[in-house]
Every structure is written in C-alpha cells, then in structure tokens.
Amino acid sequence: MVTAQDVVGTVTDPELPMLSLVDLGVVRDVREENGRVVVVITPTYSGCPALVEMRDDLVNALRTNGFEDAEVRTVLSPAWTTDWMTEEGRRKLAEAGISPPARVGPRSVGPVPLSLDPPARRLSCPQCGSRDTEELSRFSATACKALHRCRACREPFEYFKEI
Amino acid sequence: MNNAYDGLNEEHGDDARWAYGTGFADELSTVDRALPSTVDKADLAAYALMLGDDALVLAQRTSEWCSRAPELEEDVALANIALDLLGQARLLLTRAGEAGSRPSEAPSHVPDEDALAYFRTASSFRNVRMVELANGDFADTIARLLLFSCQRLALFTRLSASADPVIAAVAAKGAKELSYHRDHAARWTVRLGDGTEESRRRMIAALDRVWPYLDELFVAHPVELRLAGVAVDPASLRSEVDGVLDQVFAAATLSRPSVSPAEGGGRDGSHTDALAEVLAEMQVLARALPEATW
Numbered sequence: 396m397v398t399a400q401d402v403v404g405t406v407t408d409p410e411l412p413m414l415s416l417v418d419l420g421v422v423r424d425v426r427e428e429n430g431r432v433v434v435v436i437t438p439t440y441s442g443c444p445a446l447v448e449m450r451d452d453l454v455n456a457l458r459t460n461g462f463e464d465a466e467v468r469t470v471l472s473p474a475w476t477t478d479w480m481t482e483e484g485r486r487k488l489a490e491a492g493i494s495p496p497a498r499v500g501p502r503s504v505g506p507v508p509l510s511l512d513p514p515a516r517r518l519s520c521p522q523c524g525s526r527d528t529e530e531l532s533r534f535s536a537t538a539c540k541a542l543h544r545c546r547a548c549r550e551p552f553e554y555f556k557e558i
Numbered sequence: 559m560n561n562a563y564d565g566l567n568e569e570h571g572d573d574a575r576w577a578y579g580t581g582f583a584d585e586l587s588t589v590d591r592a593l594p595s596t597v598d599k600a601d602l603a604a605y606a607l608m609l610g611d612d613a614l615v616l617a618q619r620t621s622e623w624c625s626r627a628p629e630l631e632e633d634v635a636l637a638n639i640a641l642d643l644l645g646q647a648r649l650l651l652t653r654a655g656e657a658g659s660r661p662s663e664a665p666s667h668v669p670d671e672d673a674l675a676y677f678r679t680a681s682s683f684r685n686v687r688m689v690e691l692a693n694g695d696f697a698d699t700i701a702r703l704l705l706f707s708c709q710r711l712a713l714f715t716r717l718s719a720s721a722d723p724v725i726a727a728v729a730a731k732g733a734k735e736l737s738y739h740r741d742h743a744a745r746w747t748v749r750l751g752d753g754t755e756e757s758r759r760r761m762i763a764a765l766d767r768v769w770p771y772l773d774e775l776f777v778a779h780p781v782e783l784r785l786a787g788v789a790v791d792p793a794s795l796r797s798e799v800d801g802v803l804d805q806v807f808a809a810a811t812l813s814r815p816s817v818s819p820a821e822g823g824g825r826d827g828s829h830t831d832a833l834a835e836v837l838a839e840m841q842v843l844a845r846a847l848p849e850a851t852w
Contacts, residue, residue: 509740509805
C-alpha cells in the first residue's frame with residue numbers, strides 16, 4: 396500500500412527538479428490528524444517564491460493518490476539549513492552538475508564574524524574535475540546557489556551554498 | 559514537472575501560482591502565532607511595521623537595479639538580495655497585521671501584508687530614511703547595503719531570542735540571509751575602495767552620501783524601549799557594527815567618513831521626498847486595479 400509518506404517523497408522541488416522536497420530537507424513532518432494528512436514544510440529562504448508551488452504540488456500529489464484530505468502547513472522555526480539535505484539529495488545534485496553544500500554544523504551564538512578572505516573550500520569542476528575553480532558570485536539563478544567557474548575548462552557551474 | 563515555468567501553464571490549474579501575487583491564500587507560517595500576553599499589541603504592531611518597512615522599502619529600491627546592474631552576475635545578486643528582503647518584509651507585515659495594524663483605506667479582500675504595503679501613504683511608513691534614498695550609482699547602492707546589512711545582521715542575531723515567537727523565527731531565518739548580503743556589500747566595498755582611482759573616488763563619495771543616515775539606525779524609539787524582551791535597543795548594537803565597518807574600511811584602505819548626521823524621524827513617519835517616489839512606483843498597480851490578481 397502506498398503511504399502518504401511515499402507520495403510526499405515523490406514530489407520534487409519546482410526549481411531543482413532533480414531533488415525531492417524530502418531530499419532538500421524542506422519536508423519536516425508527514426503525519427495523520429483525524430483522517431487528514433498533514434505535511435509540514437519550511438521555506439529555504441524567506442523570499443522563496445516556490446513555496447506556494449510546493450504546497451500545491453504536495454496537495455495535488457496526495458489527492459491523486461487517494462489522500463483527499465490533505466493539508467500543508469508552513470513553519471518558519473527552526474530555520475531551514477542545508478545540513479538537512481539528505482545524502483541522496485547531495486548525490487543527485489552532484490550528478491546534475493551542481494556542487495553540493497558542505498556541512499555547516501550548529502551555529503555559534505553571538506555576533507556573526509565577517510570574513511573577507513576568499514572561500515577556503517576549493518570546489519572541483521563538475522565537468523572536468525579540475526580543482527582550479529573560482530567563485531564568480533555568491534548569488535546565482537536561485538537564492539540557494541552561488542556561481543563558480545572552472546579555470547581549466549572555462550565552464551561556469553553552480554554551487555548549492557551553505558546556509 | 560520538468561521546469562520551473564510549468565507552474566505558469568494554464569493547465570496546471572487555478573491554484574498553482576508561481577511567484578508572489580495577490581488573490582490566493584498563502585499561509586506563511588504556523589509557528590506559534592499567539593500574541594505574547596504581556597506585550598502591548600499596538601507596540602508589537604508598530605515594531606513589526608518598523609522592521610517590515612525597512613525591509614520592504616529597501617527591497618523595492620534594490621529591485622530597481624534589475625536589468626540595470628553593471629554586470630549580469632550583479633544583476634542576479636541584487637535581485638536575490640531584494641527577494642530575501644521582500645520575504646522578510648512579508649512575514650513582518652503579516653505579523654503587524656495580526657497585532658492589529660491595518661490601514662482603513664485598503665479594500666477588505668486584500669490581505670494584511672498587501673494592505674500595509676499598498677494602501678498607506680508615506681507618512682504612515684515607519685522605515686528609517688536610509689532605505690528610501692535614491693539608488694544613485696552602484697557605489698551608493700553598495701555603501702547603503704553595507705551599512706544597512708551590518709546593522710541589520712547584528713539586530714537580527716539578537717532578535718532571534720525575541721519573546722515574540724514570530725519575530726524570533728523571522729530574525730533567525732533572516733540572519734542567515736543577511737550574512738550573505740553583508741558579505742556581498744563588504745567584498746564590493748573592498749574591491750571598489752582598493753580598486754582603481756575612479757572606483758575609489760566613487761566609493762568614498764558614496765560612503766559620504768550614505769553615512770549621514772547611519773545614526774538613525776541606532777536611535778531607540780520609545781516603542782523599542784517599551785518592548786523590552788521583544789525588541790532590541792538599537793543603541794546597544796553600535797559598537798558591534800562599528801567594529802565590522804572598521805574591519806571593512808581597513809581592508810578597503812578607506813577611513814570612516816567624517817560627515818555630519820542627517821535628520822532622522824523615519825520611525826515617526828517623517829520622510830524625505832524619495833519615499834513618495836518609491837511608493838508611487840510600488841503602489842500604482844494595486845491602487846489603480848484593487849481587484850487585480852497576478
């Protein structure tokens with residue numbers, strides 16, 4: 396029998412269709428409340444324009460699979476972190492040519508120090524594997540990615556930045 | 559679905575809408591939305607409005623760069639920063655609405671966040687003056703983003719422990735985003751300040767233009783002082799912010815501007831003419847066609 400959990404696991408991110416919302420760590424809970432399926436999601440960024448789309452995709456997928464009474468709740472806290480991305484998700488990103496995020500771990504309390512140094516982590520080019528890469532911009536086609544370039548093959552590539 | 563734009567197709571159904579617009583329910587959050595019992599509702603609404611208006615007006619100003627930035631990567635970066643700020647603004651204006659703030663002029667079907675964004679005049683906005691200033695050249699925009707994001711990150715880091723659960727959640731999330739904004743502005747300040755003769759001249763001029771508006775970010779409003787535990791006294795952030803700015807200036811081989819502070823008063827609705835210009839652009843569609851959905 397297909398469970399609500401199974402159905403939720405098939406719904407992909409509107410901006411990164413190679414990842415499911417579960418891979419991305421956006422789905423925080425799937426549970427049943429008095430016969431109603433409740434899916435709890437959290438936005439990646441405050442301004443994520445895909446949130447409404449995610450909700451509708453989840454509800455539609457659940458209805459199509461017989462879960463007529465489905466509700467999606469959005470929570471803000473705790474704030475989403477790339478550490479919630481699954482191993483499977485990281486692998487799929489890499490396969491799609493997007494460099495996956497490093498682990499950030501728990502954030503220390505107190506003021507956030509500013510570092511003006513170039514990023515310590517050298518990414519490998521997803522095209523040719525060269526380590527001779529550079530950061531072009533910390534912002535890219537979506538809020539969650541940064542733009543890098545390989546100096547060996549000259550191809551630009553995206554990097555899912557830690558948050 | 560194969561790509562992000564499939565959501566725009568008609569066959570996708572009426573419920574699905576890509577990106578922001580009006581005319582559909584958008585439950586932003588089910589964090590504990592109860593209002594803390596010990597907090598004065600009007601003060602909480604006023605505070606959420608101050609924080610929300612700062613973010614909304616700067617989001618609108620920053621988005622004016624869209625398609626006009628000096629390079630494609632920068633266009634994308636500024637648009638992303640504007641989007642983060644807009645997201646933060648929506649959550650904060652929604653909170654202000656929950657605490658009772660809503661302009662009576664707004665048509666009743668418009669959600670609180672839209673009512674507050676589109677149906678108030680300049681004197682009802684509670685943002686600091688810095689965010690409403692015209693964009694100027696690219697260096698002006700970077701100088702403002704640097705000063706604003708340094709103060710805002712310090713503030714949001716502290717507000718993540720706010721006694722208001724919604725403000726705390728918005729701040730904890732927003733702080734992560736602001737740290738990227740601050741990084742971006744700081745790196746550009748170094749690149750321009752320590753760059754060519756022309757870029758350096760412009761960066762210095764830009765900081766001189768924006769610096770007079772910095773003091774207003776640290777002046778405590780009576781609302782902030784009354785909301786102990788919920789709000790943070792902005793005066794207490796000054797030394798942390800000064801420390802970060804000095805670090806950036808040292809790396810950029812610049813010195814702190816020595817210009818006199820400008821008049822403040824934005825928190826009480828006293829604004830420069832620039833705010834009315836921003837609002838005219840931002841509000842024209844919603845006011846001309848209040849039934850429009852997009």
